[in-house]
Amino acid sequence: MFSTDLIEAARVSKAWPFQEAQRLAKRYRDGKPGGKPVLFETGYGPSGLPHIGTFQEVLRTTLVRKAYEIVAASDDGTPAPTRLVAFSDDMDGLRKVPDNVPNKALLEDNLHKPLSRIPDPFEKYESFAAHNNAMLREFLDRFGFEYEFIAASDRYNSGAFDDALKQVLRHNRDILDIMLPTLREERRQTYSPVLPISPKTGHVLQVPVEVLDAETGMIRFTDEDGEVIEQSALGGMSKLQWKVDWAMRWYALGVDYEMYGKDLTDSGVQSGRIIKALGGRKPEGLIYEMFLDEKGEKISKSKGNGLSIEEWLTYGSEESLGFYIFPNPKSAKQLHVGVIPRAVDDYWQFRERILEQDIDKQLGNPVWNLLRVKDSSGSQPPIGSGDSLPVTYGLLLNLVSVLGATATHEQVWSYLGNYMHDMDPDDHPDLYRLVEKALAYNRDFVAPTLQKRAPAENEAAALRELDARLAEVDPDMAAEDLQTIVYEIGKNEAHGFDNLRDWFKALYETLLGSSQGPRMGSFIALYGVENTRKLIAEALAA
Structure with a gap:
């Protein structure tokens, strides 16, 4: 249940997920007819493995979905009903063999067949599409997304799309009138909204199709060997061209919202015109940048x-x-x-x-x-007062870089004891996990680039003063107090720094080997006063 304050704030929020939700709410001002849930969709082409683009599209769509549940909530605070469908276009014909798969010859022998009818080169599932669909579901489950999975092959083969396919056949001429002016002359000669599947080779064919009877789904086309074939377009014996397929899917499923990348802008326009010809309504959506x-x-x-x-x-x-x-x-x-x-x-x-x-x-x-x-239980996400990192990731990286490429997780965690009183990893699980990531980042990107330089004369004088001041402090001095000492030295006109930025840059380049770095007070507290003095001694000896 959502509070009144939350609902009211959501309905006027300028945050982009709520702006999208507000626009979607205008589609059904009194809720979707029959109390049906508003349907969100994300699409996926299973010719390859899921990637970061898949993640961002499902994430952003989920953000809008969650915002809509608040914006369109009922007067008593009940969330508006929604569904999210992750749709896999696994009836698409395989056009080329991906680089990152085994048994490439197997796929080469099955080019142009629907992805769901090609053997799995990984030899784990009944088809290549089934393998990639399983990877997609595992991928989405890994991040805790709430979704329903739908495979195009299931809908085409079972006949669930047959009514929508008949509607496409009824409006075949209308769709051609929409699409042909957008195509090159050569493409117009072979273009058909319907792509029949050859009964002989199993290939998805790009050939002209004549609609014989829309009500029974009968079509006529010339097969690859030149024979004229009459067969049904229903029950998995055909699939649709991409833009037509997208529109048919919106029509058949009743999709209300789908976002897509800027590269599909034209597809979105044409598919929107096609669904209107079918008697449906284009979903709301957002076109995102790449x-x-x-x-x-x-x-x-x-x-x-x-x-x-x-x-x-x-x-x-x-x-x-x-x-x-x-x-x-x-x-x-x-x-x-x-x-x-x-x-x-x-x-x-x-x-x-x-x-x-x-x-x-x-x-x-x-x-x-x-x-x-990941939380649908209430209006307030599960956030505790202790939700913070004792040490920033940037500072952690600086510590790891000083310890060197051979540093271990145990060594880093022991150094963190200089900064934290409670060293139990169970109390700092996020920081504990970040140590391993910092070690990897340092190994692959930081350590190979570090190069300390010798200090200039004025910089050496300032370092000697810093060393002298550190020799007098309590080893447990707070980071802020250590930062004050660093500031005071940098402001000392005798050292000739035009500004504090030059002083800090000198510290980073002579002590850490990098042009950028952390708050030095925090670093000294973390690395330890005596260890920092050793760094200064090494720099002065360079």
Whole structure:
């Protein structure tokens, strides 16, 4: 049950999931007829394995779904009913063999057949599509998404799509009138809304089709060997062209909301026109921008310039990935390993703020929305007062980099004892897991790039003063007090720093081997006063 305050705030919130939900709520001002749940859909092509694009689409759709449940809640606070369907287009014909599969010859021998009718090259499931569908479900389950899985092959083969297919056949001419003007002349000659499946080869055929009887589903076409075939388009004997298939799916399932990438903008326009011709209504939706690599170029599977889910989760947390994806979907985002540390720390900063925020601010907080993805029990996500990291991920990375590429989890955790009184991993599970990720990130990206330099004359003088001041402090001095000492030395005009930034850069480059670094007071407290003095001695001896 949702509180009145939450519902009222959700209905005027400027956060993008609630803006989308507000727009969707106007579709059915009094709720969907018959009290039916509003249907959200995400689509997936199982010609390859699930990837980060699959994750972001299901996540963003779920965020809108959860927002809609509040925005369209009943007067007594009961959430609006919703469903989320993850749809797999496994009737699509295999056009090329993916690079990341075994037994490529097996797939090569089955090109152009529906994915659901091709043997599994991994030899685990009854078909290639069944394997990839299982991977998709395992993938979605891993992140705790609530969804219903629907495979196109099940709907086509069982006849569940037959009524919608008959409607496509009835409006075959209307669909051609929509699609033909958008195609090149050569493509027009072979284009058909319906793609028959050859009774001889099992291939999905791109050939002209004549509709003989829409009510019985009978069609006529020329097979690959030149023979004219008359057969039904129903019961899995055909599938539809992509844009027609998308529209038919919306029509058959009654989809109310589906978002898609900018690269499918034209498909969305044409499919919207087709569903109108079928007598249905195009779903509401959002067109999101694509991910870019660190050079600002579009991510391409063939180029291999993307970042996989596995790579992100090797170096960062699941929550940080959701956090990074959350902001404005209509803006392109660079997606590479360099954004991970900041995303981890920003996630925890936003998480710490939630309890201090008014409800309207909470609705715009990415973490509040992300926590609701896995919790439908009430209006307030499960957030405790102790939800914070004792040490930032950035600081943890600095510690690991100083300890070196051979550092172990146990060594890092023991150093954290300088900073935390309670060292029980059960009390800090998120930090405990991040240690392993910091070790991996340092090993693969930080350690190979570190290069300490010798201090300049004025920098050496400042380091000697810092060493002298540290020699006099209590080893357990608080990080803020240590930071004050560092500030005072940097402000000392005798050392000739134009600004504090130059002083801190000198500390990072001479002590840590990097041009960027942490708050030095926090680092000294974490690494230890005596260990820091040893770093200073090494720098002065360089």
